[in-house]
Amino acid sequence: MISIIKKEQLDTRRKNDQDTERERRIVQSIIKQIRQEGDAALFRLTKELDKADLVTLKVSEEEIDEAMGKVEPAFLEALHEAARRISAYHEKQKQNSWFSPEPDGTILGQLIRPLERVGVYVPGGKAAYPSSVLMNVLPAKVAGVPERVMVTPPLPDGTVYAPTLAAARIAGVTSIYKVGGAQAVAALAYGTESIPPVDKIVGPGNVYVALAKQAVYGQVDIDSIAGPSEIVVIADDSANPVYVAADLLSQAEHDPMASAVLITPSPDLAEKVAKEVELQCNRLERREIAAESIRRHGAICVVDDLAEAFAAANQLAPEHLELAIEEPWQWLGKVKHAGAVFLGNFSPEPIGDYFAGPNNVLPTNGTARFFSPLGVDQFVKKTSLISYSREALCRDGKKVMTLARAEGLTAHAASIRVRLDHAKEGEQKGGSKRANR
Amino acid sequence: MISIIKKEQLDTRRKNDQDTERERRIVQSIIKQIRQEGDAALFRLTKELDKADLVTLKVSEEEIDEAMGKVEPAFLEALHEAARRISAYHEKQKQNSWFSPEPDGTILGQLIRPLERVGVYVPGGKAAYPSSVLMNVLPAKVAGVPERVMVTPPLPDGTVYAPTLAAARIAGVTSIYKVGGAQAVAALAYGTESIPPVDKIVGPGNVYVALAKQAVYGQVDIDSIAGPSEIVVIADDSANPVYVAADLLSQAEHDPMASAVLITPSPDLAEKVAKEVELQCNRLERREIAAESIRRHGAICVVDDLAEAFAAANQLAPEHLELAIEEPWQWLGKVKHAGAVFLGNFSPEPIGDYFAGPNNVLPTNGTARFFSPLGVDQFVKKTSLISYSREALCRDGKKVMTLARAEGLTAHAASIRVRLDHAKEGEQKGGSKRANR
Numbered sequence: 001m002i003s004i005i006k007k008e009q010l011d012t013r014r015k016n017d018q019d020t021e022r023e024r025r026i027v028q029s030i031i032k033q034i035r036q037e038g039d040a041a042l043f044r045l046t047k048e049l050d051k052a053d054l055v056t057l058k059v060s061e062e063e064i065d066e067a068m069g070k071v072e073p074a075f076l077e078a079l080h081e082a083a084r085r086i087s088a089y090h091e092k093q094k095q096n097s098w099f100s101p102e103p104d105g106t107i108l109g110q111l112i113r114p115l116e117r118v119g120v121y122v123p124g125g126k127a128a129y130p131s132s133v134l135m136n137v138l139p140a141k142v143a144g145v146p147e148r149v150m151v152t153p154p155l156p157d158g159t160v161y162a163p164t165l166a167a168a169r170i171a172g173v174t175s176i177y178k179v180g181g182a183q184a185v186a187a188l189a190y191g192t193e194s195i196p197p198v199d200k201i202v203g204p205g206n207v208y209v210a211l212a213k214q215a216v217y218g219q220v221d222i223d224s225i226a227g228p229s230e231i232v233v234i235a236d237d238s239a240n241p242v243y244v245a246a247d248l249l250s251q252a253e254h255d256p257m258a259s260a261v262l263i264t265p266s267p268d269l270a271e272k273v274a275k276e277v278e279l280q281c282n283r284l285e286r287r288e289i290a291a292e293s294i295r296r297h298g299a300i301c302v303v304d305d306l307a308e309a310f311a312a313a314n315q316l317a318p319e320h321l322e323l324a325i326e327e328p329w330q331w332l333g334k335v336k337h338a339g340a341v342f343l344g345n346f347s348p349e350p351i352g353d354y355f356a357g358p359n360n361v362l363p364t365n366g367t368a369r370f371f372s373p374l375g376v377d378q379f380v381k382k383t384s385l386i387s388y389s390r391e392a393l394c395r396d397g398k399k400v401m402t403l404a405r406a407e408g409l410t411a412h413a414a415s416i417r418v419r420l421d422h423a424k425e426g427e428q429k430g431g432s433k434r435a436n437r
Numbered sequence: 438m439i440s441i442i443k444k445e446q447l448d449t450r451r452k453n454d455q456d457t458e459r460e461r462r463i464v465q466s467i468i469k470q471i472r473q474e475g476d477a478a479l480f481r482l483t484k485e486l487d488k489a490d491l492v493t494l495k496v497s498e499e500e501i502d503e504a505m506g507k508v509e510p511a512f513l514e515a516l517h518e519a520a521r522r523i524s525a526y527h528e529k530q531k532q533n534s535w536f537s538p539e540p541d542g543t544i545l546g547q548l549i550r551p552l553e554r555v556g557v558y559v560p561g562g563k564a565a566y567p568s569s570v571l572m573n574v575l576p577a578k579v580a581g582v583p584e585r586v587m588v589t590p591p592l593p594d595g596t597v598y599a600p601t602l603a604a605a606r607i608a609g610v611t612s613i614y615k616v617g618g619a620q621a622v623a624a625l626a627y628g629t630e631s632i633p634p635v636d637k638i639v640g641p642g643n644v645y646v647a648l649a650k651q652a653v654y655g656q657v658d659i660d661s662i663a664g665p666s667e668i669v670v671i672a673d674d675s676a677n678p679v680y681v682a683a684d685l686l687s688q689a690e691h692d693p694m695a696s697a698v699l700i701t702p703s704p705d706l707a708e709k710v711a712k713e714v715e716l717q718c719n720r721l722e723r724r725e726i727a728a729e730s731i732r733r734h735g736a737i738c739v740v741d742d743l744a745e746a747f748a749a750a751n752q753l754a755p756e757h758l759e760l761a762i763e764e765p766w767q768w769l770g771k772v773k774h775a776g777a778v779f780l781g782n783f784s785p786e787p788i789g790d791y792f793a794g795p796n797n798v799l800p801t802n803g804t805a806r807f808f809s810p811l812g813v814d815q816f817v818k819k820t821s822l823i824s825y826s827r828e829a830l831c832r833d834g835k836k837v838m839t840l841a842r843a844e845g846l847t848a849h850a851a852s853i854r855v856r857l858d859h860a861k862e863g864e865q866k867g868g869s870k871r872a873n874r
Binding site for chain 1: 509511512514515516518519526529530532535537543544545547548550552553566567568600636637655657658662677679680683684686687689690691717720721722723727765769772773774775776777778779780781782783784785786787788789790791792793794795796799800802804805806807808809810812814818819820821822823824825826827829830833836837839840841843844845846847848849850851852853855856859
């Protein structure tokens with residue numbers, strides 16, 4: 001089922017975007033309808049596309065109370081604990097505004113403030129992932145974003161899947177609207193009578209949601225479009241093949257396009273894991289999906305040594321990287337590109353998906369070379385601060401004018417010069433009453 | 438020349454993108470040629486589009502030495518000083534990788550490492566801005582990016598404008614290639630025989646460069662596409678109308694599309710500034726550009742009080758915001774959205790463009806609501822770190838399995854369960870020799 005291959009056969013090519021011209025045109029039409037007709041278009045499209053004939057778009061507190069009552073207490077308890085851990089981790093990402101007053105009277109700095117309003121897209125129905133609600137909303141809450149708006153398509157009976165509402169309450173969503181698809185993205189970007197426009201839209205969705213986000217980018221900020229899940233496990237012969245196989249399959253079960261790769265210098269481990277993957281896969285509920293993923297994008301790559309293994313993993317730049325080796329901390333510094341690294345035998349990747357604390361929204365498709373996990377940083381914006389003193393401007397003004405003139409921007413130079421001239425005048429006249437004019 | 442208007446007339450609408458379908462197709466064709474033919478396409482397109490018949494693409498150290506010799510010593514000295522200040526400011530943005538070992542044996546953290554290779558686009562010819570080289574390259578250098586590649590279109594004689602090369606050396610560019618346009622962007626994104634592929638492309642350019650960056654986004658990271666310059670000055674009657682007018686014009690001279698707006702509760706200041714703008718504009722070298730900008734996008738808005746002024750400025754979310762008021766520090770906290778804030782009478786906006794330290798690459802077109810200045814952050818990537826102990830997994834495993842099962846992801850649950858089962862076996866058997874398997 002899972003091929004054992006050489007390093008040269010590892011597929012590090014980026015997956016190309018498919019042609020989405022037809023979907024793009026549909027999305028443009030939907031955006032136009034929302035901009036022109038607001039709520040009316042939302043009701044109409046929700047009826048047409050989600051088959052839900054809504055009376056109101058907003059989810060009430062009572063609906064959420066009801067949902068909390070419907071879900072298993074053990075599930076709620078686990079959600080609460082996960083939310084606590086995720087918040088505690090993201091708290092450590094917070095940065096203060098800083099500034100630097102100097103003896104020459106200058107003050108430079110940087111204000112770091114949360115966005116005002118964020119929209120989180122949550123896919124609907126039973127394919128909804130409560131963990132996704134926590135992971136997309138909690139960093140915004142920790143960052144201090146005061147308004148956290150969730151959109152999610154309703155079921156045909158007009159309700160929202162209860163676990164999704166429960167997760168929303170626990171994560172601290174401030175308002176929820178029963179709309180999905182490109183129309184929800186457009187409503188968040190431009191605003192309607194009911195839905196306030198936001199500054200940033202995050203959260204996974206189907207191709208229409210992804211294209212809509214790209215279309216509104218610039219009007220609002222968006223997150224990166226997530227690709228299929230990826231795991232790379234680097235393992236030596238200290239690893240437990242049962243564990244390794246289980247971890248590979250935990251990603252493969254996501255999607256036939258997901259990829260699960262083992263890289264190991266141990267041919268013995270390679271064979272054992274290959275057998276375990278086949279064995280365990282047949283026991284899975286989602287065995288068809290997992291099996292297809294393993295067949296199409298799974299691999300066990302035998303290399304000469306760990307150094308080669310790390311070189312290969314860096315080429316792949318995986319979303320998730322597990323180090324199931326004897327001395328993971330000694331080798332950690334060799335990891336160049338990965339969304340998240342899991343060290344040792346008791347850090348199965350799903351612990352990161354649900355619970356440990358770090359975000360599960362991670363760069364895919366080789367973008368770990370330059371993208372980062374979702375975090376507090378994505379929910380703040382920075383403003384530079386410059387306060388120059390008269391003394392400092394008199395000292396530096398000529399140099400600034402030299403640079404401006406070199407670029408032909410003489411009005412830039414003039415804005416310095418009028419102040420230098422005035423300061424000179426002030427000195428000649430013995431200083432003016434308004435010292436800082 | 439400059440209209441005096443009411444608050445309700447302030448234009449806060451986002452500027453819409455023009456239709457660029459034709460340019461987009463040209464860019465797609467160029468990207469295809471570069472991917473298929475590499476250097477050969479670069480030479481050909483440079484000859485066709487820049488009229489330069491090159492022998493080699495790379496700029497030699499000797500060429501840069503020669504350029505250093507050609508520029509004015511005063512200009513070099515000013516560049517050096519600006520580079521020193523810009524680096525010192527950006528050093529303060531650096532963040533360390535952090536981690537948090539807990540008594541339960543878990544360690545969570547975040548690795549923060551520089552990108553490996555960055556490409557900086559620098560427009561060519563005499564419209565080149567040395568300040569732009571410093572501002573785009575120095576944050577990457579401070580971040581620790583080891584390879585900083587510059588691309589810039591050559592003049593027809595095959596040379597590069599000397600001030601551009603001087604700025605590149607001072608900023609610490611590691612290699613320079615004489616290519617521009619969409620072909621340079623494509624070369625950086627995909628690599629050619631001569632030009633190594635990079636992880637991120639930054640730097641301003643014309644519409645072809647901007648479209649090429651959008652097209653390669655995902656293959657590499659890119660910066661935001663910059664729009665026309667904007668300044669908003671909030672001034673009360675403590676302000677000097679000569680200074681205010683000069684600052685408005687310093688932005689207006691960039692581009693007929695640039696916008697310069699004064700917001701003031703003082704009708705007296707409004708009138709004086711209006712007169713000064715007319716007076717000073719007529720003395721400018723770039724008076725046609727500045728006059729058109731002032732006519733089309735300039736305004737003086739009289740409001741009731743400073744509170745209204747700040748509310749209006751926040752709606753505009755300007756690239757540059759000057760506070761030419763009596764007590765700028767008292768009002769600073771009312772600034773919600775701005776790329777950079779300049780406090781007091783001796784902080785003319787050009788001091789930020791060239792010298793003070795903070796970056797001059799700032800969010801335009803209202804995006805200060807959610808975008809930030811260019812900085813060290815844009816040149817690093819983060820990797821989450823998770824190391825769970827056996828103890829912690831035994832404690833938390835059931836909760837994680839509950840969450841995974843709630844999402845129907847039973848292979849996720851299984852990867853936890855195989856470890857919990859094994860831990861139980863280990864206890865029953867009195868512990869195994871390999872304690873961490």
